[in-house]
Amino acid sequence: MSLKETITNDMKAAMKAGDSQKLGTIRMLLAAMKQREVDERITLTDGDIVALVEKAIKQRKEAIAQFSAGGRNDLVNKETAEIAVLTPYLPAQMSDAEVDAVLAAAVAEVAATGVTGNAAMGKVMAIVKPKLAGKADMSAVSGKVKAKLG
Structure with a gap:
């Protein structure tokens, strides 16, 4: 249905x-x-x-x-x-550990390309948004990405 x-x-x-x-x-x-x-x-x-x-x-x-x-x-x-x-x-929400795992993989992927700063933030968010949309609070995800990159 x-x-x-x-x-x-x-x-x-x-x-x-x-x-x-x-x-x-x-x-x-x-x-x-x-x-x-x-x-x-x-x-x-x-x-x-x-x-x-x-x-x-x-x-x-x-x-x-x-x-x-x-x-x-x-x-x-x-x-x-x-x-x-x-x-x-809404779909079932992902746990913090699952969100962190997705973020770590995305940050590693972006870091491998040599992108840093605000451009890295945009690239990481572009990678994680399709994976986490509806399954996690995207404002909290954005804060976690800033913390990981900062």
């Missing part, structure tokens, strides 16, 4: 259960998916949907930081609940 079908089935289950929080979040995700399909005249793949889910989660994390700073705990709780609804649509 494709990810799109899974999300649609989850929406139906949320409707039947009367779970308005989950239903609203899933409808928002389906609307974003439909908007992208219409705008780009494509049919989304599972990888495209994972990217949309990652973007939605990132937006919510940024909103949580802003709401926390503003003392709006009610909105922090709402955004946290939405993240909990969206997270199951």
Whole structure:
């Protein structure tokens, strides 16, 4: 079953259960998916949907930081609940050891070509992004790459 079908089935289950929080979040995700399909005249793949889910989660994390700073705990709780609804649509997250192994291999590969500095950062990220997309927090990966290269 494709990810799109899974999300649609989850929406139906949320409707039947009367779970308005989950239903609203899933409808928002389906609307974003439909908007992208219409705008780009494509049919989304599972990888495209994972990217949309990652973007939605990132937006919510940024909103949580802003709401926390503003003392709006009610909105922090709402955004946290939405993240909990969206997270199951991501692939299983890689452990830190697995991420470190991928990074070490990429850094060694780039170092073998003699590239250093910011160019090395870009080359390492270009190597690891396809391998880690959706499976690890890319901002944390970026920080680890800086630490390894620095």
